[in-house]
Structure formats: structure tokens, C-alpha cells
Amino acid sequence: MKRFAIKEYGAARDVFEEIQAESRELTENHVRVTIQAFAINPYDISVRKGAMKAVRSLKFPYVLGNDGAGIVTEVAEDVTNVRAGDRVVVHAVGGTYGEELVLPAHKVAKLPEKMTWQQAAGLVTTGITAYNILNHLLSLKPTDVVMVEGASGGVGSLLVQLLKEKGNKVLASASKRNEDLLRKLGVDAFVAYDQEDPGEVFKNQADVVIDATKGARGIDAGVKIMKENGTFVALNTLPSEEQRIKKGDYLHFGPSKDYSDQEAFDALLTMFEKDALAIEIAEVLPFELASVITAHERLEGHPPAGKIIIARTNN
Numbered sequence: 001m002k003r004f005a006i007k008e009y010g011a012a013r014d015v016f017e018e019i020q021a022e023s024r025e026l027t028e029n030h031v032r033v034t035i036q037a038f039a040i041n042p043y044d045i046s047v048r049k050g051a052m053k054a055v056r057s058l059k060f061p062y063v064l065g066n067d068g069a070g071i072v073t074e075v076a077e078d079v080t081n082v083r084a085g086d087r088v089v090v091h092a093v094g095g096t097y098g099e100e101l102v103l104p105a106h107k108v109a110k111l112p113e114k115m116t117w118q119q120a121a122g123l124v125t126t127g128i129t130a131y132n133i134l135n136h137l138l139s140l141k142p143t144d145v146v147m148v149e150g151a152s153g154g155v156g157s158l159l160v161q162l163l164k165e166k167g168n169k170v171l172a173s174a175s176k177r178n179e180d181l182l183r184k185l186g187v188d189a190f191v192a193y194d195q196e197d198p199g200e201v202f203k204n205q206a207d208v209v210i211d212a213t214k215g216a217r218g219i220d221a222g223v224k225i226m227k228e229n230g231t232f233v234a235l236n237t238l239p240s241e242e243q244r245i246k247k248g249d250y251l252h253f254g255p256s257k258d259y260s261d262q263e264a265f266d267a268l269l270t271m272f273e274k275d276a277l278a279i280e281i282a283e284v285l286p287f288e289l290a291s292v293i294t295a296h297e298r299l300e301g302h303p304p305a306g307k308i309i310i311a312r313t314n315n
Contacts, residue, residue, distance in 0.1 A: 065096030
């Protein structure tokens, strides 16, 4: 089967290669999925460049990818949540950049009939992250005002929608070009960071600030926006001691084995079925090596809002 792997750390154009791999044996509590679409995440960029090697060592050639969608082709005898022929969303430890994947059954969930492969692949890490921040890391009250920095990004746009579902007032920042998108998603107030300083516009207005910006660019503004004794959540880098000019809780979000993928998938897919969740897709590229390289290079720049998806089909 065809897979898109990196042979070493480095620039996308230098290290990606197409390889042929043998199908993995199906073991207890696992399923085999033919991948129809997979998403490219900022985390993939970090791993490929070697930024994560201090905490995660790789054996090359290595196949990246955590987010995908496809068709179950085989299940172990003890698997009961899906069966062969089911359309599923996939949250893997790695390996979605390819034609086939074997993974634990609790890491897949059946798709609603109206969800496309691209939408499913685009939901995974961003949706699970947004869900776990709001339902496990934080204990939000309905009266809490929440600021989402980087609100047009994959995680940010889903945070906005989940917060509105909970009934919270949502403040948001993003580039001016993404204002219409965020207004459509229901933000209560918006500031374009490329025209104004969000820290001054929303100063001392948020009980909770979530910095979902690329490269943690929202730290200084976010601390200004946070109320005294509020909560600051960082997806990337926490404010330094010098940047913590206010008392409050400064929390870093990261994946945890205590968080259930099935719980998150159930909530997210139910919202999608009710037409209460939109998944923004920036671009869909063909299922080939050149597309993977292109997607990595675009994501390293300043891509438009939404996910970049590699897909076999347009459905």
C-alpha cells in the first residue's frame, strides 16, 4: 500500500517520499481502515522539522498524521462499536498519511450520513482539542465571558461554536479577512489584530482567555484582556513570569490519556447532525505526494482559515 513518509527531519520538499508498505496484522481490539481523506496539522509541521524530537523520537521512514476518515474493511473479533463497511472518522497516534491504517477501535467513530470525508478529516484534532479544553480543562459558568485569540483557526473556530452552544459570550480576534466567517459563527464581538490591538480593545473584559494563535502570538494581548483573577489557557506557550502582569490561573492545554475520544466524537458529531457545527475547509488537494509537500509548505506560511485536506475523492 502507498504511504507518504519522511526519511529524516528537514524541509518538506527534501524529506517526504512515497513508500510501499505491507499491511499490518490486525490484533485484538483493532480495526483496519482504508483512508479516504486526511488532514494536515501544525503539529505535523513541528514533528517533521524535528522540533518535537526531545519528547518524541521517530524511527525513519516515519508516516505522519493523526486525523483521517475512511471505510472500515476489517475488525477484530472483540470489536463491537463498528463493523466492516462503516464510514468512520479516525484519531490515530500517527500514520494517517497513507492508503490504510490499523488502529484501536476506540480511536474511530461512525460518521453521520451527511458528513463528507473532508469534513470528517478536518474535525478530528481541532474538534477534540476544543471539546476537551471546554469540558475537561475548564469549569465554565454560563455567565463567563470568553476571549478566543486566533478564532479563525482550526481549534479557534470550533471553540467559538462550542462556546456559543454553551451560551457563553464570545470575544474573538483574527485577521480582518476572516471577520465575516467569525460573524457567521456567532461571535459577540470581534477585533482584527492586523488593524487594532485586541489587548486595548477588549482590555479587562474576559473571565477566560484562550490563546489559539499560531506561535503563541496572542500572549501579551491576552493577558491584557483577561480580568484580574481570571484564567489564561495556552495551546502553545504560557506567558512568562514577566508577562503575567495580573493574578490568575495560567493553564497549558495538552492531550491526556484521561480524555476519551469517544466522548468528544459523540458530542461533536451530534452537534454536526443538528447543523450546529460547521467545519471550515480551506483547500482539498489530490491524494498524492506533491499535495502533502504543498500542504506542509502552505501551512508554514499564513494560510486562509480552515483545514487543508488530502483526499481521494470529492465526497
